[in-house]
Amino acid sequence: MTSPFDPTPLPPPECPAHASGGAPEPEVSEIGPGGLRRLYGPAHEKDPMGLYEKLRAEHGPVAPVLLNGDVPAWLVLGHSENLHMTRTPSLYSRDSRRWRMLQDGSLDMTNPLAPIFAYQPVCVFADGAEHERQRGAVTDSIARIDHRGVRRFINRFSNRLVNDFCESGQADLVSQFAEHLPMMVMCQIIGMPEEYDEELVQAAREMLKGSEKAIAANEHVMGALYRLVARRRAEPEEDFATWLVEHPAQFTDDEAAHHLRLVLIAAYETTANLIANVLRMVLTDPRFRAQLSGGHMTLPEAVEQTLWDEPPFTTILGRWAAGDSELGGQKIKAGDALIVGIAPANVDPVVRPEPSASMQGNRAHLAFSGGPHECPGQDIGRAIADTGVDALLMRLPDIQLSVEEDELRWRSTLMSRHLIELPVSFAPRPPQEITGPVIPERAGAAARDWQISSPRRPDPAASGTVPQPGPVPAAPRTAPPAATVPAQRRGSAPVRAWRTLVTWWRGY
Structure with missing residues (x-):
């Protein structure tokens, strides 16, 4: 099949297609010019997975x-086709400047997706040696995080959030838990706990929604990150920002700040969606309840199942063809845009003939993409999700969804399907004392138990190597809070066995 894409100029900014105020925009139909289906509008908003299956039936594993x-693009639906695309950057580049429609002027920055595809000097838009330099600094810095210690830290913040609403007997687990925990944790990990507040959380949401407040929100986030980079240049500490600015890759201040934003915002969005999706499935899916109550599934395994069924990102724009090629029976022209189809690939009949089948123990999903641009911080995201959900369920064992499942509302964008609210009810209970410091002391303080305890990094030029993390200091052993087994876990798993498992998993 030949490419159906013959780019034509977009309507001018004053055209109704770009209307941003005044009269309401006309409803967008599912079918657009050339008989192609739109990945936006009511049909996509209501049922993106249904739309993906229509495309698969009509075009196979790669659909226009x-x-x-x-704006025309190729959506890659097949699991193996997505793997081939993400693992072959020589054919399918991450550099958006290769997009033919940008080169010939038929696409400009007035498009609503411009914040996603606009080129930036960061690793996600780079290939080859430049990608290796920038990505190496990020992955090396992530590798220095003590994953075992960070779980104790996540548990403290989770309990702090639960304390904020446990006396009321009701909560919205999206706005009061899922959207806050990742930002609290990431601000601590990168080294700016003092910047965490409601304004930072909302700024991240506005940036991701691409609303009219997105530019101001981005300025707010970047201001905080530039201040952090300046502080760490002057006063290094044991945190992610310091490791990044001191890395042999020799980041400029701009590179450091933009990569910190990349890590902060990407980790925030994916993990907030993941937490909300895990909680929804635990509260509504009988399979989850039965397997958890019977001891046949741990929370980390529940997270993994959720990554198959409800990945935090449904698609990712994009890849751009470096030359003419063929993928999934379609002829791709140089300069075409391609979309990594994470959610549709996870239910590809070739790898998952029965969409409702349990994928327990299988990590072949594409929730974190693949190839050289696979998410480097995925284990931190998993830790925040399973530790946070575990802490919440231990505190509120009788938690129940307070609306019918079909009343839950979603917001679908090109890249994600975001649960708007998750209202729950439970028996009111008093706040719990949180042991240990919530916010680390400032410069000069001893490293907290979530941090790497290692000597100051030697001059990379002198050694030519990056030192490995030193030993982690022993954390004070405190008894886990008394708790009953959540209602959905009662059955064949006795309380003592559950507590033993939780203690083993948390490491304290």
Whole structure:
């Protein structure tokens, strides 16, 4: 099949297609020019997975689609085709400047997706040696995080959030838990706990929604990160920002700040969605309840199942063809845009003939993409999700969804399907004392138990190597809070066995 894409100029900014105020925009139909299906509008908003299956039935593992503004692209639906695309950067580049529509001027930065595809000097838009330099600094710095210690830290913040609403007997687990825990944890890990507040959380949400407040929100986030980079240049500490600015890759201040934003915002969005999706499935899916109550599934395994069924990102724009090629029976032209189809690939009949089948113990999903651009911080995201959900369920064992499942509302964008609210009810209970410091002391303080305890990094030029993390200091042993087994876990798993498992998993 030949490429159906013959790019034509987008309508000018004053055209109704770009209307941003005044009269309401006309409803967008599912079918656009050339008979291609749109990956935006009511049909996509209501049922993106249904739309993916229509495309698979019509075109196979690679389908032509229209993005916002009726911009043509290829959506890759097949599991093996996605792996081939993400693992072959020589054919399918991450450099958006290769997009033919940008080169010929038929696409400009007035498109609503411009914040996603606009080129930035960060590793996600780089290939080859430049990608290795920038990505190496990020992955080396992530590798220095003590994953075992960070779970104790996540548990403290989770309990702090639960304390904020446990006396009321009701909560929205999206706005009061899932959207806050990742930001609290990431601000601590990268080294700016003093910047965490409601304004930072909302700024991240506005950036991801691409609203009219997105530019101001981005300025707020970048201001905090530039201040952090300046502090760490002057006063290094044992945190992610310091490891990044001191890395042999020799980041400029701009590179350091932009990579910190990349890590902060990407980790925030994916983990907030993951937490919300895990909680929803635990509260509504009888399979989850039965397997958890019977001891046949641990929370980390529940997280992994959720990554198959409800990945935090449904798609990722994009890849851009470096030359003419063939993928999934479609002829791709140089300069075409391609979309990594994470959610549709996870239910590809070739790898998952029965969509409802349990994928327990299988990590072949594409929730974190693949190839050289696979998410480097995925284990931190997993830790935040399973530790946070575990802490919440231990504190509120009788938690129940306070609306019918079909009343839950979602917001779908090109890249994600975001649960808007998750209202729950439970028996009111008093706040719990949180042991240990919540916010680390400032410069000069001893490293907290979530941090790496290692000597100051030697001059990379002198050694030519990056030192490995030193030993982790023993954390004070405190008895876990008394708790009953959550209602959905009662059955064949006795309380003592559950507590033993939790103690073993947390490491304290």
